[in-house]
Amino acid sequence: MYRKTAPLAAIVVALMTLVGSSGCTTYGPNVRNSLLLYPVPLSPFFQDDLEDKAWEHERYDMVPILGPITEGGPVVALDPPSEDEVMCALEKARPVEGGLPFLHETQRNNVRMVIEPIADYIDPPRVYPLIGPAQQHHAHYKCTIYFEEVTRVGWPIPYTTKNEDAQEVVYIDHNHLHVVGNVDGGLTSNY
DSSP states (O other), X not given: OHHHHHHHHHHHHHHHHHHHTSSOXXXXXXXXXXXTOOBOOOOHHHHHHHHHHHXXXXXXXXXXXXXOOOTTSOOOOSOOOOHHHHHHHHHHHSOOOOOBTTTEEEEEXXXXXXXXXXXXXXXXXXXXXXXXXXXXXXXXXXXXXXXXXXXXEOSSSOEEEEEEEEEEEEEEEEEEEEEOSOSSSOOOOOO
């Protein structure tokens, strides 16, 4: 019995070593120089989800720190929200349900947007940790989205509904900081 299992075990070990060194960069257990290194496929769904989260974090979740406000100059907020930002906010507030082809699908067609500024004001200066003295600039926008919503159901009885006058309202806040005081001169250190 030992004579038959020893070559079989050697073949299994050789195959595991070859599979572990196949060139894939995503591995299973995080064990180095082990026989347990095997490639694990990554679904495109999860890859797209990670890329979308990174895009939203980089574009919309970071708070910029701008220079000081010049005395007597116009105090205007940054750019209003883009159409991409409005659609991302709409998807968070009211995601499209369904998504099973031929069973239940929902679509938003003929999308139109109206972006209106609601408020634009600046808080008095205060000290923020890791930033220093700064003023927070608030800009609030009301975004009304008009669209045609088409829902197709394919089972048990196929039917399609159209709501040609669908609309949603999304409120978006653009906040950023303005540094207060002498930006160039400050505490110096001898490190």
